[in-house]
Amino acid sequence: MAEVNREAEGYVDLRPPVMGPGQNFNSIAKKIGDIVLMRGFKKGWVFGFMIAFLGSVMMFNTIAYLVLKGVGIWGNQIPVGWAFDIINFVWWIGIGHAGTLISAILLLLRQGWRNSINRFAEAMTLFAVACAGLFPLFHTGRPWMAYYLFPLPNTMSMWPQFRSPLMWDVFAVSTYLTVSALFWFMGLVPDFATMRDTAKKKWQRVVLGMLAMGWRGDARHWHRYETAYLLLAGLSTPLVLSVHTIVSFDFSTGIVPGWHATIFPPYFVAGAVYAGFAMVLTLAIPVRKFYGLEDFITMRHIRNCCKVMLATGLIVAYGYLMEAFFAWYSGNTFEQFMMKNRMFGPYGMIYWLLILCNVLVPSLLWWKKMRDNLFVIFIISMFINVGMWLERFVIIVMSLNRDFTPSAWRMYYPTIFDFTMFFGTVGFFLTMMFLFIRFVPMIPIFEMKSLLPEAKVDERKVKELEREEGRGPIGSSPLPQYGD
């Protein structure tokens, strides 16, 4: 709201624009819609897709072998019962958070700049959560029995155990997936309609027509759309906080030193947003270049993402600091040893690598010059992606491998299948992203249009109109005309 009002009052926004110059309603619809509606495939897309698809095949093969043989094909053992499986789960879930944050929280905060990247980020969320969900399912010893985790009525009146954080996880993640999917689809409806109207082929019109669910751009449609979208945003907002809080409970309710810490919820949420934004940049920078979308995903977006990363990165660094402080201050042998082991134990290198990736390298973003250099940003975001994975390694494996009973201490070593599963999900994720980019408008056309000066409506005039006509509000957004 704020932005609109200020502009209406003659306030000049000196910040760089969120859209490049020279765009109009038609050019936006064409530029974005054509990526989907074009004939054939770009060579680069085909190449990238093939590589990603190979990754997915690797994932499916690994899963097949896993179900056939057992979790033992991975390196997990006793005491390290969770390793790559849960690391990857938390990592993917974390990545998903950026999407929800961008779509929901920034929407509620009326951050207009989010409009170009939100769908992209939402899709990322959806696919990341799908990847994440694979792990808790297939890391169980008997995945075909995983339905025991759902509170299904049965003749034995056996219920899941509601005290277990894994149980909370089931609800948290499935809710998250559902709401994210709804949110994403919801946002796509007006664009499907746009594309339906511009599509040349009949089958395209039919398919898109079904997806558009009869959208005609009626004011009533817009009204309901806006309300529903806001409601969903409101629903998603607590999810950004709750999902990763609950994921952090998987650890913090445990007794294991290095897990059992009260700082986990905020620390995990910040880490998730951190990782998510890094992934958004990792994906957006090349896509923007490849499809020439510099006018829609502008440097302002990228800079803002950098700033969010700086902020959340600081919270994460504070978390690391506090973990060390608590260990020392607790006076507890186990906690102190845990920290000592993290820093100087056999996996010590990984801890310092984590500090490098998540604290030191991202500090470069304090310099404006760095925030303007796409290449540097891309590299930094890669560092953060790796760093956040390492963070989970440090928390999960390095806490378990040396906990209370020294006789049970044991080093963890991953097997080839740990890697094929992880890189397989990366491949699967990218496959889905490639498909998304090609077949769905990756930037919300209507929201981009709303950023055009033509779309601005003088709020005061609208209010006057409302008062004169004695009607209720006619929707807070300008209504672009379709089909002209």
Add this chain to the structure above:
Amino acid sequence: MSHRDHHHDIAPIREKIRKGIDKRREFWRSLEELADTEKFREFLHREFPAVNPSEADPSWLDPTGRRNFLKLMSASLAFAGLTACTNQPKETIVPYVKTPEGLVPGKPQFYATAMPLGGVASGLLVESHEGRPTKIEGNPDHPGSLGGTTVYEQASVLTLYDPDRSQTMLYLGDPRTWGEFLNSFSQDLEDQRKKQGAGLRILTETSTSPSFADQMNKVKAAFPQAKWHTYEPASRNGARLGAQMAFGQPVNTVYQFDKANCVLSLDADFLTSGPGSVRYARDFISRRRLTGGSNEMNRLYVAESTLTATGAKADHRLPIRAGEVEAFALAVASAVGATGLPSANLTGDAAKFAEVVAKDLKANNGKSIVIAGEHQSASVHAIAHAINAALGAPGATLYYTDPLEIDPVDQIASITELVNDLNAKKVELLVIIGANPVYNAPIFSGGQIFLDAMKNAPKRVHMGLFNDETAVNCQWHVSETHFLEAWSDARAYDGSFSIIQPLIQPLYNSKSPHELLAAMLDQGGKSSYDIVRDYWRPQPQFGANFDQNWKQSLHDGVVANSAPPPKTVALKGDLAAAIKPATPGKYELVFRLDPSVYDGRFANNAWLQELPKPINKIAWDNFAIISLKTANELGLASETEPQRANAKMIRLSNEGLTPLDMPAWVQPGHPDNSVTVYLGYGRQRAGAVGDGHGFNTYSIRTVNTPFIAGNVQLEKVEGEYQLAGQQEHFNIDASGIGVEAFIPESDDLTGRHIVRTATLEEYKKDPQVLHHGAHKPGEDVTMYPEWEYDGYAWAMSIDMNACVGCNACVVACQSENNTAVVGKEQVIKGRIMHWLRIDTYFRGGTDNPQVFFQPMMCQHCEKAPCEVVCPVNAAVHDAEGLNLQVYNRCVGTRYCANNCPWKVRRFNYLLFGDWDTPSLKLARNPEVTVRSRGVMEKCTFCLQRIMGAKIASENQNRTVQDGEIQTACQSACPTEAIVFGDIGQKSNPKGQAPQTRVAKLKAEPRDYAALGELNTRPRLTYLAAIQNPNPELGGDHSKSGEKHG
């Protein structure tokens, strides 16, 4: 069959058919046959087993069978109605009707029998389910057991069902019948009979069986010029020759540790190995119990080479080269005033140690024991006898009897003589009974191996449990019965006789050694039962009423009052001449029996192979044990990656033989410049489990150096070898943190208070010194409501002062609970499935640390961390306080294992259980689920035994008596370190003093919970370890060694 199979892949079949035609096979029945497909062969085998000789039932090959087929057929028809009259041999075996106190037989029946090992029997009660023995328990009435067992007895039931066991007679590898063997054998014997047996040689292992001796004497009478040789690696030659040296005659020494205040072990691991170790451990620990207000403890000094379980229990331990034990013994001898011995040549710490020990021994005159190690030289045994004599031990704390062996010979000399005869081509018929000399004989002079000599005998017969290295090199192999399958007899460590009664008919076409000897005596067809019974019938031990006494003996598992009387022997005046001091070289090599696979005979026993050896916790391999200093000298990088036990290789050369490359294992507490290797590995034909594991150390073991090689060469060679350790070792981690973590001297570990210990003096002053610094949270500090128990509340107490780390409980648990074996690769990965493990902790410097054993299993917490995190309610608390794991409900998230502070939960990462091998199915306990892939499992406190006792007591309308339920680990424990029982109100009414044994132990001041400060309130608590050091040696022996950084 054929018409259905035309749809499979046609190209390769066509190819084979073409080849078949090329071969011009003239007749064929089907295309499948021509193509020789797998399916066809399968079909052929099913329909006509005789065509496939390797798997055929030998009766198919029996010519008489075919010839008499019609005759038999008609006879069978004629007698079909008379099957009830089948003439079954009457071999009465007697169930254990009167159970000992605390043992209620449920459905399974228990029979007393005995297992001979190294000839010496230990008494057993074998649990039998519907006629199949499934679980071995010690026989409380047997003097050598008193209810305890060793790992070998516990695991023997698996050998019985081993699918790799020899299953039939073989001639040149082809199956034959016993009848065919007898035909061939009797002809050979007939030839020998003509020459009075001049070309006949019989080789057996050590035996104490009087009926076997009786038969053997008859064989010797029938073949006067035949020779009988005895050899096995664990020959106890030193003890036998030492007695000969000291007394002029072989004697058996029986020690009575319960009477000794002060014990000196000269490289003897008397607590966990050798005959009588189970009884010795019980007796020894009975003087260290410190329960019920007792404040008295015996004191144990150990001067030893390899760090053994006995050394771990020592109050003072001196790491000393095996070759220097003699000098040490002489120093002690001269200090206690033993005469007729050469003067000692000992300096430094060892001299001081010897002096103090001698002083303590003398102060306990008549209440002390000096015991020499089985593998030590005859001289050391003789010196030990002399010291004991000087201390007035004979008659007070030990006594002598006639030797147990039926043939107490120098076994090295015996097999050397055989080899000489073989080389001289004097041997025409070699009969090997039970022994496996091709694998385990020493190297003879000139580097000759037994196999080369053996091939000089034109006719060779081997009888054994396995088609092993010796069997394949003999024309005839006779399948031998397992001790649970055939009648025999044997003597306990003190000479008592036991009848070995079978629990089951032979599973395969096996014969017992008695039956083989009977065949040599024209007693052919006489069963082992008759042979054994007929021997005993006239013996005085059974008196006039033979049948009744026989039944009684079978029932008791021991022949009443059959222990030989003590024998008075006089020490020879001058031993000095006989004792020749050795001239040691730079490095010495010590051969020891493996704590798991013994001399290699148990190599195919997966339970034993996967058993982490005491102290070093490594399974599936042998290795060269050296000290840290020696390792550094040899240039083995000290920063060996410790976590995967990637060991560097060293090369061992002895007497110019082909050197042996082995992985080096750095063991704190091992003497410098000494190498210990275990025997029993590197087998070629042990079976699917045992083949190819470890290194054959017999290849560098010569007749001159059967146990101690004084001068060997060591060098580092390139390469690494991966050992499978259950417990990780941080002692050689160069990063520093490992060492600190491993040695609880540092705050890191001491602060955990997992192992609590004090000296006796400190403990007497203030028992609470044990719990110093340990935080015990208040009972009310908990979020969840308290459990209510109105019935039983099961609990356990483990006395760390009593645990000798022998591992018997680990195998007992595996046998009782059908725990899977995972194999070396999976052990390396950290997926060993043992529900119970013996944690080993070291304290003090790496040159001579103190060692603590802590049996670790599910602690059955009141506030169990595993229960709250299970999302599907598979880990639940029961009404009697047990943490249960519901396998059917478990989906395998593994959160419970992560959240278990003791890490005692085990996960079936793969399908570890053997679901296919038919014979192994028989070995399983029918009362325990065989777990499948993907579920978590852990110790249940032997829930099936609890339920059995509860059902029995409820049927009799009473409560479960204290001691009625014994968990598998508890009943196997030689030292009664583990006590299980009820701490609930049923047995211990409120407001009264604790009634049950376990409740009383929990009230002891030594009682503590491992990781008690986590406030999970384990039902399993430990009694702290107390040491009784001699103030003259610096009080605490951990401080007598060099203190670590």
